[in-house]
Amino acid sequence: MKQSWLILGASSAMARAFARRVSQNGDAIFLAGRDMDDLAASAADCRIRGADESAAIKFDARKPNGFKAIHDRMAALDGVLNVAVFVGSMPDQDDIDKDPSLIDGTVMDSFTGPAHFLQGFVPMMEQRGCGTVVGVGSVAGDRGRIGNYVYGAAKAGFHTYLSGLRNRLTKSGGHVVTVKPGFVDTGMTWGLDGMFLVASPDDVARDILKAVNKGRNTVYTPFFWRYIMLIIRHIPEFLFKKMSI
Amino acid sequence: MRWKKAEYSGWGRVLKATGSRARPEKVSALRDLIKAGAAPALGNLRSYGDACLNTDGKAIDMTRLDRFIEFDENTGILHAEAGVTIGTIARLFAPRGWFPTVMPGTGFATLGGCIANDVHGKNHHMHGSFGQHVRSISLLGANGRLRRVTPQDTPDLFAATLGGIGQTGIIVSAGIQLARCPSEVMEVRERRSETLEEFMAMLESSTATYNVGWIDATAEGAELGRGILEEAEIKIQADPLPVAKARSISRDAPRFMLNPAVVRLFNRYYLRRVPPQGRTLDRSIADFFFPLDRISGWNRLYGKPGFHQFQCVVPDANAAIHLRKMLQAIGRSKLASPLAVLKRLGDGRAGLMSFPMRGYTLAVDFPNRAKAAALVQELEDIACDAGGRVYLAKDALSRAGRIARMYPELPEFTKIIKTTDPKGAFATDMVRRLQLRGKP
Numbered sequence: 001m002k003q004s005w006l007i008l009g010a011s012s013a014m015a016r017a018f019a020r021r022v023s024q025n026g027d028a029i030f031l032a033g034r035d036m037d038d039l040a041a042s043a044a045d046c047r048i049r050g051a052d053e054s055a056a057i058k059f060d061a062r063k064p065n066g067f068k069a070i071h072d073r074m075a076a077l078d079g080v081l082n083v084a085v086f087v088g089s090m091p092d093q094d095d096i097d098k099d100p101s102l103i104d105g106t107v108m109d110s111f112t113g114p115a116h117f118l119q120g121f122v123p124m125m126e127q128r129g130c131g132t133v134v135g136v137g138s139v140a141g142d143r144g145r146i147g148n149y150v151y152g153a154a155k156a157g158f159h160t161y162l163s164g165l166r167n168r169l170t171k172s173g174g175h176v177v178t179v180k181p182g183f184v185d186t187g188m189t190w191g192l193d194g195m196f197l198v199a200s201p202d203d204v205a206r207d208i209l210k211a212v213n214k215g216r217n218t219v220y221t222p223f224f225w226r227y228i229m230l231i232i233r234h235i236p237e238f239l240f241k242k243m244s245i
Numbered sequence: 246m247r248w249k250k251a252e253y254s255g256w257g258r259v260l261k262a263t264g265s266r267a268r269p270e271k272v273s274a275l276r277d278l279i280k281a282g283a284a285p286a287l288g289n290l291r292s293y294g295d296a297c298l299n300t301d302g303k304a305i306d307m308t309r310l311d312r313f314i315e316f317d318e319n320t321g322i323l324h325a326e327a328g329v330t331i332g333t334i335a336r337l338f339a340p341r342g343w344f345p346t347v348m349p350g351t352g353f354a355t356l357g358g359c360i361a362n363d364v365h366g367k368n369h370h371m372h373g374s375f376g377q378h379v380r381s382i383s384l385l386g387a388n389g390r391l392r393r394v395t396p397q398d399t400p401d402l403f404a405a406t407l408g409g410i411g412q413t414g415i416i417v418s419a420g421i422q423l424a425r426c427p428s429e430v431m432e433v434r435e436r437r438s439e440t441l442e443e444f445m446a447m448l449e450s451s452t453a454t455y456n457v458g459w460i461d462a463t464a465e466g467a468e469l470g471r472g473i474l475e476e477a478e479i480k481i482q483a484d485p486l487p488v489a490k491a492r493s494i495s496r497d498a499p500r501f502m503l504n505p506a507v508v509r510l511f512n513r514y515y516l517r518r519v520p521p522q523g524r525t526l527d528r529s530i531a532d533f534f535f536p537l538d539r540i541s542g543w544n545r546l547y548g549k550p551g552f553h554q555f556q557c558v559v560p561d562a563n564a565a566i567h568l569r570k571m572l573q574a575i576g577r578s579k580l581a582s583p584l585a586v587l588k589r590l591g592d593g594r595a596g597l598m599s600f601p602m603r604g605y606t607l608a609v610d611f612p613n614r615a616k617a618a619a620l621v622q623e624l625e626d627i628a629c630d631a632g633g634r635v636y637l638a639k640d641a642l643s644r645a646g647r648i649a650r651m652y653p654e655l656p657e658f659t660k661i662i663k664t665t666d667p668k669g670a671f672a673t674d675m676v677r678r679l680q681l682r683g684k685p
Contacts, residue, residue, distance in 0.1 A: 035271065038272075038273065041272070041312055044313070045312035048314075048315070049337060187247075187268070187309075190247055190268050191247040191249030
């Protein structure tokens with residue numbers, strides 16, 4: 001059956017790598033984001049790499065008024081509808097400390113915007129009784145840390161939302177994969193201090209696709225972050241509060 | 246855009262630079278960067294010396310601008326962003342019956358890098374250099390303007406850009422002519438040669454589309470010049486071969502690995518794999534064209550100090566005498582590694598600073614030991630006196646006056662780049678070391 005993928009935040013390096021891998025399966029790809037010139041270039045790239053069809057779609061996580069038009073466009077497609085959410089933003093915690101209003105945008109980009117969008121999207125999946133939602137969260141959402149706790153809080157909210165959505169979609173035959181990447185070599189991390197064990201966007205894309213095919217619930221990528229975060233989550237709070245990791 | 250300040254190096258890891266690099270993921274971001282101040286573009290850092298270094302300066306990492314823009318299934322013309330690698334093009338297009346007409350020895354070289362170094366491949370004697378299959382280049386100048394450069398409309402700028410190690414501007418994207426590739430399997434015939442003269446005669450008389458010689462650079466005396474000639478054609482019909490597992494070298498190798506006795510022993514074994522009557526085998530495109538790419542980070546085998554690759558070409562006249570002199574010097578030095586290549590080149594070249602000329606090219610790797618620099622100088626003297634030249638993509642040790650002798654079109658090149666980039670915003674460590682913009 002025909003598979004269609006809607007990719008939100010498609011200009012990011014991870015989303016681009018994911019779209020390329022999906023293209024090679026011959027699926028239909030819809031790249032959603034704000035920079036239409038860039039998305040059109042990526043759409044052409046996907047077609048040349050094997051996508052059955054591809055198009056750029058205007059999407060802004062902070063402008064819910066535009067969501068319905070995208071829902072309608074996807075509803076007109078035949079076959080299996082899938083959606084992968086790569087949107088999110090991570091302002092410097094120092095900047096947030098200076099200007100707390102940045103919190104609103106961070107939460108909207110990383111949690112409430114995508115959640116709002118998915119609320120309108122998943123009924124179509126329920127109706128068809130199939131399809132996968134890929135939600136890209138972050139290891140930062142597993143425990144609040146001094147360096148990026150607003151971003152972490154937004155991602156933690158998104159994780160919880162995805163968990164509930166999985167509970168809901170399972171009943172109709174759909175599925176939700178929660179992805180928690182560690183450090184990935186993207187524009188977001190380029191030139192930041194303190195990066196280690198950095199994965200390439202294509203490694204992450206490969207792990208995500210594998211998780212989709214196997215119907216996994218939550219995946220860490222690269223895999224070893226599961227163990228790193230296991231340790232970090234189990235550090236007693238009375239110690240953790242004195243640390244800066 | 247964030248700048249990353251760090252030390253980086255070319256593939257040989259001898260020369261290093263500390264500088265700030267930006268890595269745009271969109272063409273619009275690249276244009277904004279250049280508007281704020283032009284800086285040289287870097288690809289996958291696969292040139293060996295300092296062609297890809299800008300000490301204390303800025304540089305633009307192009308590897309994330311790697312999208313395909315357009316492909317015409319009928320003509321085989323592919324337009325792609327400069328950061329896409331040759332290996333990616335081969336991997337994605339070969340199953341559809343096309344691949345790059347010219348492929349360098351590593352699939353990790355970017356499209357921009359292949360143009361900037363006008364690279365050659367195992368079919369140079371038949372199909373010329375990479376640049377001869379480039380149809381158009383989208384070039385971002387020091388003034389921030391994007392120009393379309395073609396061999397017909399802008400022949401001077403085209404000739405200065407092909408092999409021009411990035412000095413005319415940033416190669417943003419390019420259109421290249423792919424070649425038909427009926428299957429993904431190469432039929433490779435391997436034959437042994439016992440002497441240099443025999444090797445050269447075999448190369449000279451080979452009618453194969455693709456050929457390359459491995460030479461035992463540790464051999465001396467009567468054994469000098471022994472090696473293996475590989476000749477290959479693409480099979481007309483064949484099922485793809487299974488992909489071999491990739492390995493990686495994650496740490497620097499210990500010094501004894503390149504002990505002369507170990508290398509001699511390895512080379513002897515390597516030569517004997519091929520029976521005296523020769524043999525024929527099938528190899529995948531990737532294995533034949535990019536044999537070392539399966540071992541990611543193989544440059545670490547030379548340990549922390551890194552290595553030099555000497556590559557020169559000498560014209561046909563008296564080539565045997567000059568090659569013999571070089572191989573004798575290499576044998577005496579006991580520095581050679583197992584990686585040594587002898588190959589024929591044809592006339593094909595696309596740019597003023599392109600490396601190829603009709604003759605024989607010799608490439609040998611040397612670990613970076615105290616004696617290595619002197620040996621490379623000695624080899625370069627021989628090549629230069631023979632009327633040949635060394636390859637800028639490999640060079641870390643040549644000097645300004647030498648390059649001027651080996652590259653007679655340098656004054657013309659200098660004149661063009663001083664017009665297109667008057668302030669030298671695209672200059673790299675190599676350009677300064679070899680005074681490619683003239684005396685400071």
